[in-house]
Amino acid sequence: MAGKLSIFKNNTDFVGNSYGCHENYLVDRDVDFYYLAEQLIPFLVTRQIYTGAGKVFQTQDGIHYCISQRAQHIYQKISGTTTNDRSIINTRDEPHADREKYRRLHVIVGDSNMCEYTNFLKIGTCAVVLQMIEDNYINKDFTLRNPVKAIKDISYDTTCKRKLRLDNGREYSPIEIQREYCEMAQKYIEHYPVSDELREAVDKWQYTLDCLEEDPNKLSREIDWVVKRRMIESFLEKRGASWNDPRVFMLDLQYHDIRLGRGLYYLLERKGAVERIVSDDEIIKAKTEPPPDTRAKMRGEFIKLARQNSIQYDLDWSNIRLGNLLNVRVICNNPFETDTEKVAELVRTIQKTNLRKTSLSKLVIQS
Secondary structure (H helix, E strand, O other): OOOOOOOEOOOEOOOOOEOOOOEEEEEEOOOOHHHHHHHHHHHHHHOHHHHOOOEEEEEOOEEEEEOOOOHHHOOEEEEOOOOOOOEEEEOOOOOOOOOOOEEEEEEOOOOOOOOHHHHHHHHHHHHHHHHHHHOOOOOOOOOEOOHHHHHHHHHHOOOOOOOEEEOOOOEEOHHHHHHHHHHHHHHHHHHOOOOHHHHHHHHHHHHHHHHHHHOHHHHOOOOHHHHHHHHHHHHHHHHOOOOOOHHHHHHHHHOOEOOOOOOHHHHHHHOOOOOOOOOHHHHHHHHHOOOOOOHHHHHHHHHHHHHHOOOOEEEOOOEEEEOOOOOEEEEOOOOOOOOOHHHHHHHHHHHHHHHHHHHHHHHHHHO
């Protein structure tokens, strides 16, 4: 019997299951992992005020609109599991690179975002903070007394101003903690080399925090949880309905439908109701053209050559193997390698292989 498959980019279903949006960052192996985690956890706990995807929760005491979908399913600070006892930071360490130089930081605490602006902010701000940690630049302690409780408390507070108690006894709101990180980042980028993208992320970070401080609704074009809440509120106003209306839960889900013609986020996008970071043409181009400053470019060039020459090949993140016995191997342990000489060498190997095949074929025919 034929059916339809619907895919939603979200983090929870109607019966309480959760599935994560995993972020992976390449960090310096020389940085102590637990030092890194302690510096990063307060940032990750409080960043949900601009990275949350928003969620309508049915609880024993009624309907709640929460900032984050994922926050309610976090139970540990640090752990090695991803399907139970989920943590803010996961200890999985598979760098797909030179293990002597790099560590893989596996973050499973974030929401699955639809807004380009939110996604850009989520990844960009975290990358800046990690770079500051690697350079030992963070000189303030924001260790939370109970980060697991804090991440849930923040999610229930759409004002983003509820105070959190730190280990040192002081109290800060999520906005205040984020401002401290942001101000350090603003000073950091004045003296340390960072990419243009990260500079833009810091600018957007400041703007977002200013809006959250004044009125979160100012971000009804940029931040997922605000965009979604405004969409639902608009529906309720037009229909004279309440938050208990079953259609509210359907709207919540359909916001995350990835079908361009059905997803409510994409409907808002077509109406020009959300901010874009990239154009449709740039997205289409990125599907076939890898970043020119990473080894993905080199892998892509190799795949094209192998297919053009009908050469058997196999590859993973760090290795390229080719030949009938897959006995020719190139190791790509540097994620930032763009040297096409390896590709050129593979071309020569492919050409030699084809030449030997041609010579052998002629010899068989002549015989």
